[in-house]
Amino acid sequence: MTSEFDLIGRFFSRAARSAKLGVGDDAALVEAAAGHDLVMTMDTLVSGTHFSSDPEPRALGHKSLAVNLSDLAAMGARPRWVLLAITLSDVDEEWLAAFAQGFYDLAQRHDVALVGGDTTRGPLSITVMATGEVAADKALRRDRARVGDEVWVSGQLGSAALALRHRRGELRLKGKDLEGCSMSLDMPTPRIELGQALVGVASSAIDVSDGLVADAGHIALRSGVKMEICYDDVPAIAGVMHLKQDKVVRDAVLAGGDDYELLFTVPAGATGQLDAVSARLGLGLTRIGRVIRGSGVTVLDDSGGLIDAGAGGYDHFG
Amino acid sequence: MTSEFDLIGRFFSRAARSAKLGVGDDAALVEAAAGHDLVMTMDTLVSGTHFSSDPEPRALGHKSLAVNLSDLAAMGARPRWVLLAITLSDVDEEWLAAFAQGFYDLAQRHDVALVGGDTTRGPLSITVMATGEVAADKALRRDRARVGDEVWVSGQLGSAALALRHRRGELRLKGKDLEGCSMSLDMPTPRIELGQALVGVASSAIDVSDGLVADAGHIALRSGVKMEICYDDVPAIAGVMHLKQDKVVRDAVLAGGDDYELLFTVPAGATGQLDAVSARLGLGLTRIGRVIRGSGVTVLDDSGGLIDAGAGGYDHFG
Numbered sequence: 175m176t177s178e179f180d181l182i183g184r185f186f187s188r189a190a191r192s193a194k195l196g197v198g199d200d201a202a203l204v205e206a207a208a209g210h211d212l213v214m215t216m217d218t219l220v221s222g223t224h225f226s227s228d229p230e231p232r233a234l235g236h237k238s239l240a241v242n243l244s245d246l247a248a249m250g251a252r253p254r255w256v257l258l259a260i261t262l263s264d265v266d267e268e269w270l271a272a273f274a275q276g277f278y279d280l281a282q283r284h285d286v287a288l289v290g291g292d293t294t295r296g297p298l299s300i301t302v303m304a305t306g307e308v309a310a311d312k313a314l315r316r317d318r319a320r321v322g323d324e325v326w327v328s329g330q331l332g333s334a335a336l337a338l339r340h341r342r343g344e345l346r347l348k349g350k351d352l353e354g355c356s357m358s359l360d361m362p363t364p365r366i367e368l369g370q371a372l373v374g375v376a377s378s379a380i381d382v383s384d385g386l387v388a389d390a391g392h393i394a395l396r397s398g399v400k401m402e403i404c405y406d407d408v409p410a411i412a413g414v415m416h417l418k419q420d421k422v423v424r425d426a427v428l429a430g431g432d433d434y435e436l437l438f439t440v441p442a443g444a445t446g447q448l449d450a451v452s453a454r455l456g457l458g459l460t461r462i463g464r465v466i467r468g469s470g471v472t473v474l475d476d477s478g479g480l481i482d483a484g485a486g487g488y489d490h491f492g
Numbered sequence: 493m494t495s496e497f498d499l500i501g502r503f504f505s506r507a508a509r510s511a512k513l514g515v516g517d518d519a520a521l522v523e524a525a526a527g528h529d530l531v532m533t534m535d536t537l538v539s540g541t542h543f544s545s546d547p548e549p550r551a552l553g554h555k556s557l558a559v560n561l562s563d564l565a566a567m568g569a570r571p572r573w574v575l576l577a578i579t580l581s582d583v584d585e586e587w588l589a590a591f592a593q594g595f596y597d598l599a600q601r602h603d604v605a606l607v608g609g610d611t612t613r614g615p616l617s618i619t620v621m622a623t624g625e626v627a628a629d630k631a632l633r634r635d636r637a638r639v640g641d642e643v644w645v646s647g648q649l650g651s652a653a654l655a656l657r658h659r660r661g662e663l664r665l666k667g668k669d670l671e672g673c674s675m676s677l678d679m680p681t682p683r684i685e686l687g688q689a690l691v692g693v694a695s696s697a698i699d700v701s702d703g704l705v706a707d708a709g710h711i712a713l714r715s716g717v718k719m720e721i722c723y724d725d726v727p728a729i730a731g732v733m734h735l736k737q738d739k740v741v742r743d744a745v746l747a748g749g750d751d752y753e754l755l756f757t758v759p760a761g762a763t764g765q766l767d768a769v770s771a772r773l774g775l776g777l778t779r780i781g782r783v784i785r786g787s788g789v790t791v792l793d794d795s796g797g798l799i800d801a802g803a804g805g806y807d808h809f810g
Contacts, residue, residue, distance in 0.1 A: 194629075198634070198714065202532045202533070203531055204530045213520070214519055214575060216575040246519060292535050295541050296541050297615040297617075299614060299617055301536065301619040303621040315517055
């Protein structure tokens with residue numbers, strides 16, 4: 175008999191130095207740092223909705239944690255503790271071992287401790303809850319963008335959506351482009367270091383999970399401002415730059431979700447600081463627009479004409 | 493178009509006074525109390541595994557939170573913040589409103605704030621993560637039971653399992669017994685006040701979710717002791733006391749999960765303190781055994797004979 179307790183014990187109970195009590199009691203016990211706010215987030219990945227019905231387990235373990243760490247990054251937080259609820263239709267030990275490896279590899283990279291959770295039987299689904307810490311009242315929020323701020327983004331956008339379109343045969347990526355886009359889709363990198371570097375620099379931030387226009391819209395709505403984005407300035411992978419006016423590429427760049435780059439606003443004059451952060455992290459940071467009076471999001475081409483960005487974004491109940 | 497954002501906004505975004513930032517950003521922001529440990533737990537309820545495929549939504553909202561608050565109670569913690577991940581096959585607004593009511597009614601009773609979460613599309617499943625606080629190093633753990641301690645339990649055991657057997661036609665409950673057992677199964681009461689009252693009194697504690705013998709076994713294993721339980725002392729509802737030797741009732745009392753009473757150990761001589769707690773809370777507390785040298789759990793009848801309690805307990809991968 176393989177029991178719930180065995181599964182947790184065998185695959186998900188590596189020692190958690192940062193916890194007073196980890197997996198194995200009714201709940202985990204941890205000690206929060208004084209002078210800090212706690213940052214809490216939770217995301218679910220469901221088979222068939224967020225990934226194929228037969229996903230590569232190591233990538234799934236990575237991604238289920240990555241999307242949550244990305245939310246902490248968008249708040250400028252240092253990740254500390256995570257809980258994992260995994261629902262499985264049956265027990266496949268090889269699958270579980272690979273899933274656990276993908277999960278722990280990323281957790282260790284960011285010194286995050288898995289301190290608890292639950293395993294249950296049912297259709298494959300993974301929920302991760304992550305808690306981080308940020309200096310009191312210093313978190314990067316969505317509601318603090320101000321008119322006159324600049325809009326910036328990390329990395330390249332559209333990569334995950336391009337990989338998906340490649341797999342569907344809607345376009346063809348090659349070599350390093352295919353490799354990079356596939357990594358963005360399957361094993362995205364949460365921008366943890368960038369988020370922490372932006373504390374005290376950025377006025378607002380969000381991670382690009384729904385798509386650039388949709389996520390810019392979240393900042394606009396919560397801050398009571400308008401985001402004006404210059405499409406030609408939005409960075410995409412080199413291999414599609416000459417195709418940037420094609421609809422399939424434009425949709426990927428503007429509305430493709432799952433990029434997990436950070437979109438943020440900074441007061442004018444922070445370029446020097448951002449260049450230094452970019453150099454230190456080896457991560458491109460690009461100014462793509464500005465915050466103006468109004469509401470919503472406008473996307474302009476390089477002649478100042480309006481691009482119809484559509485409703486944009488990925489919406490689980492759309 | 494009903495979007496994820498609309499759903500959260502409409503059903504799950506009541507103001508959370510105890511949070512600096514609740515639903516609506518990348519993550520929630522809260523402030524932990526100085527001198528306290530954080531207590532974290534997460535449980536998933538899956539359709540078909542933990543409840544029928546067509547559950548009563550208000551009860552489900554209550555229970556999904558209750559099972560997590562019960563884990564905090566078992567640690568002696570004061571519940572503070574919860575996150576909710578709900579996966580739905582489709583959007584039924586009446587259903588969601590009833591679910592939210594069941595959830596919030598219980599949350600408000602214990603001054604718990606829903607500060608974040610996720611809604612996704614897929615087979616019905618609910619994961620709740622709850623965070624509480626307890627004075628530093630004062631949490632009730634499973635691993636501190638000592639030889640010579642007494643074993644106590646709150647309320648009555650087997651009620652939820654008896655309700656389930658009634659519904660299956662395996663036995664017949666009537667009147668107040670049926671009512672009480674049905675409440676235990678559908679809308680269990682987490683023993684929050686009791687857990688906090690036991691801090692500094694109990695040496696160990698657990699909530700009875702897997703079944704009495706199984707949960708006593710968890711304390712025995714983690715504490716390196718043996719739990720000896722006297723079956724005739726184990727409290728059950730009045731209506732089945734004359735049937736206590738029948739197998740179906742005995743199984744419900746010893747191995748029925750889902751009771752969410754607290755099982756705890758106290759050093760000898762704490763009876764006066766426990767009687768005072770019992771009177772204050774209006775909740776029965778009963779001594780049912782003792783902690784001895786050895787390992788595992790033994791159940792005795794009133795003549796000191798051994799009762800075969802079986803493997804006992806509910807195990808999601810059994």
